[in-house]
Amino acid sequence: MQVTNRTYEFQGVSLTELATEYGTPLYVYNSEKILSQYKRLHDAFSGVNVRIKYAAKALTNQAILKLLKGAGAGVDVVSIQELQLALKAGFDKKDIMFTPNCVDFSEIEEAVGYGVQINIDNIPFLKQFGQVYGSSVPCCVRINPHIDAGGNVKIMTGHKGSKFGISIEQVNEIYEVVDEYEILVNGVHVHSGSDFKSADAFVRAAEVVYSVAMQFDKLTFLDFGSGFKVSYKEGDYVTDIEELGKKMTDSFNAFCLNYGKKLDIWFEPGKFLVSESGMLLVTCTVIKETPACNFIGVNSGLNHLIRPMMYGSHHDIVNVSNPDGDKKMYTVVGYICETDTFGSDLFIEETKAGDIIGLKNAGAYGFSMSSNYNSRFRPAEVLVHKGKHQLIRKRETMEDLLKNQIDVEL
Ligand SMILES: Cc1ncc(COP(=O)(O)O)c(C=O)c1O
Ligand SMILES: N[C@@H](CCCC[NH3+])C(=O)O
Secondary structure: OEEEOOEEEEOOEEHHHHHHHHOOOEEEEEHHHHHHHHHHHHHHOOOOEEEEEEEHHHOOOHHHHHHHHHHOOEEEEOOHHHHHHHHHOOOOHHHEEEOOOOOOHHHHHHHHHHOOEEEEOOHHHHHHHHHHHOOOOOEEEEEEOOOOOOOOHHHEOOOOOOOOOEEHHHHHHHHHHHHHHOOOEEEEEOOOEOOOOOOHHHHHHHHHHHHHHOOOOOOOEEEOOOOOOOOOOOOOOOOOHHHHHHHHHHHHHHHHHHHOOOOEEEEOOOHHHHHHHEEEEEEEEEEEEOOOOEEEEEOOOOOOOOHHHHHOOOOOEEEOOOOOOOEEEEEEEOOOOOOOEEEEEEEEEOOOOOOEEEEEOOOOOOHHHOOOHHHOOOOEEEEEEOOEEEEEEOOOOHHHHHOOOOOOOO
């Protein structure tokens, strides 16, 4: 995003004009940022056969899926619905990885029916998979490496107490089940969390994967999940992707040499690809000066962007209508009937009712985690691509709120 000629712009398209044209609250995405992040990651791993499986959960809009497919990405999905969305966007079944957790086994069977890559994350399902498919359908196994990584406890998935993956301490059971049913294991997977505070977590998880992988002789890929950290605020630690690329390329190539075969290396980034591309535009409804602080009230809330309330996440907030205003300290809050603070004691350009306020870094887990709480409509979404803007999701209407409700006589 640039501030040019006193306006916030994506590819020369003014964000205030988008807010006027489409109304607020509005999610706006910049395709250039998504594509440049994709290229950066791909280039960092140019010394190995890298496959980037976009974690669709971060932002599932068809336009975004198509954009990433066009760039060469595959996709990681966690539900049958995400799988169907990926197929609808044009992904080939061979480029889709299905990584569910605690679903009914029938979802695995359904996914096998679609012909996508299956990732198994518990021993009972591995057994059941062996009983049903033997060696006729390949599967990947998800390992829990017992590594504490991730920005906060709610988004850590690789520690010993986590529900995800098969514990590294149960790895012998995996080998026994695989032998018993002659399961064709074609991949080993690890995903230790989101927002890693250090790239070292990747390196440590990779060592665990390499040691597990040596026991399988039909592998075609190793999947190191995600956890790439982007900057949410000035001074934030960010994953040095180029540095990580060098380190992991060396260790991966050494592993392949040892293994006796060149494998593919997979990653499943969500945030890294789409977070910084997105801005949530809202309108200031009221400036409320209290003895405690000056509130900027806005026409949105935790129903549209839950990350600050759910994880204590920081999103930089700017006054898009008044980019040159003097900065004052504000607390930005939503219109929901419970505390829905977007940011406390932030220095933001002087704001008045009616101004357009932008919450940055809202591309990942923004719209996809939104809800209709308080019976509010979810926002519209706009994609700026090749210098043009397009509506990629309509704002909801009363019809959407009522469409599955059944009118009964009482
Ligand atoms: C299995 C899996 N892969 C990939 C991701 C994407 O993570 P991130 O958005 O941090 O890149 C997640 C979410 O944490 C996940 O659960
Ligand atoms: N939803 C989380 C990311 C991880 C979710 C998937 N494992 C966030 O907003 O930071």
